[in-house]
Amino acid sequence: xxxxxxxxxxLSIQEGENATMNCSYKTSINNLQWYRQNSGRGLxxxxxxxxxxxxxxxxxxxxxxxxxxxxxxxxxxxxxxxxTASYFCATDPLTSGSRLTFGEGTQLTVNx
Amino acid sequence: DGGITQSPxxxxxxxxxxxxxxxxxxxxxxAMYWYRQDPGQGLRLIYYxxxxxxxxxxxxxEGYSVSREKKESFPLTVTSAQKNPTAFYLCASREQGALxxxxxxxxxxxxxx
Numbered sequence: 001x002x003x004x005x006x007x008x009x010x011l012s013i014q015e016g017e018n019a020t021m022n023c024s025y026k027t028s029i030n031n032l033q034w035y036r037q038n039s040g041r042g043l044x045x046x047x048x049x050x051x052x053x054x055x056x057x058x059x060x061x062x063x064x065x066x067x068x069x070x071x072x073x074x075x076x077x078x079x080x081x082x083x084t085a086s087y088f089c090a091t092d093p094l095t096s097g098s099r100l101t102f103g104e105g106t107q108l109t110v111n112x
Numbered sequence: 113d114g115g116i117t118q119s120p121x122x123x124x125x126x127x128x129x130x131x132x133x134x135x136x137x138x139x140x141x142x143a144m145y146w147y148r149q150d151p152g153q154g155l156r157l158i159y160y161x162x163x164x165x166x167x168x169x170x171x172x173x174e175g176y177s178v179s180r181e182k183k184e185s186f187p188l189t190v191t192s193a194q195k196n197p198t199a200f201y202l203c204a205s206r207e208q209g210a211l212x213x214x215x216x217x218x219x220x221x222x223x224x225x
Contacts, residue, residue, distance in 0.1 A: 033213055040221075042202055042217050042218045043214075043216040044216070045214065088155070098160070099160060099170070102156075103154050104154040105153075105154050
């Protein structure tokens with residue numbers, strides 16, 4: 001079963017607006033990662049946040065992690081049409097060995 | 113150019129046929145993974161390998177088989193026992209370590225004739 005669950009399943013915004021996606025998970029983790037997938041392509045790693053970190057930034061991306069609530073959020077600021085893609089969170093559970101567990105994803109559409 | 117390659121991009125399978133999807137990486141990564149993705153869904157783990165000549169079943173291994181004879185190669189065979197093979201298959205690799213990310217290939221789309 002999927003460890004991560006993203007919310008919302010789909011999000012449509014205008015260029016220049018901010019996009020926020022949420023991820024919830026069930027078990028204790030080493031880290032949580034966010035990936036992006038353009039339609040029909042492979043996944044591209046965006047950002048990793050360790051279990052002892054609360055917030056991390058990379059360019060227009062901001063990730064937060066709340067281990068007490070077992071949740072994370074990905075914020076994309078000043079969105080562009082090129083940000084249109086599916087976004088997945090992936091957790092690295094403490095007991096998983098080298099496995100990652102992916103959520104169902106959020107489909108983001110940024111309208112020009 | 114470092115990276116992961118998958119071939120073919122599209123693959124057609126006839127009823128009762130086994131087909132093999134190729135995955136090659138030149139990143140010198142120890143661990144490799146195979147995922148299945150159905151339309152509008154997340155990734156489900158089929159098999160993974162942390163070292164040459166060793167591999168483990170993931171969450172949906174039935175109807176699939178793998179081998180890991182070389183560090184750079186991790187082919188996936190979709191057998192005739194897999195009754196619903198139509199999906200997008202993604203291969204990934206990762207350096208060993210808890211903080212390492214996975215690098216993905218471009219995927220193979222498998223269709224049943």
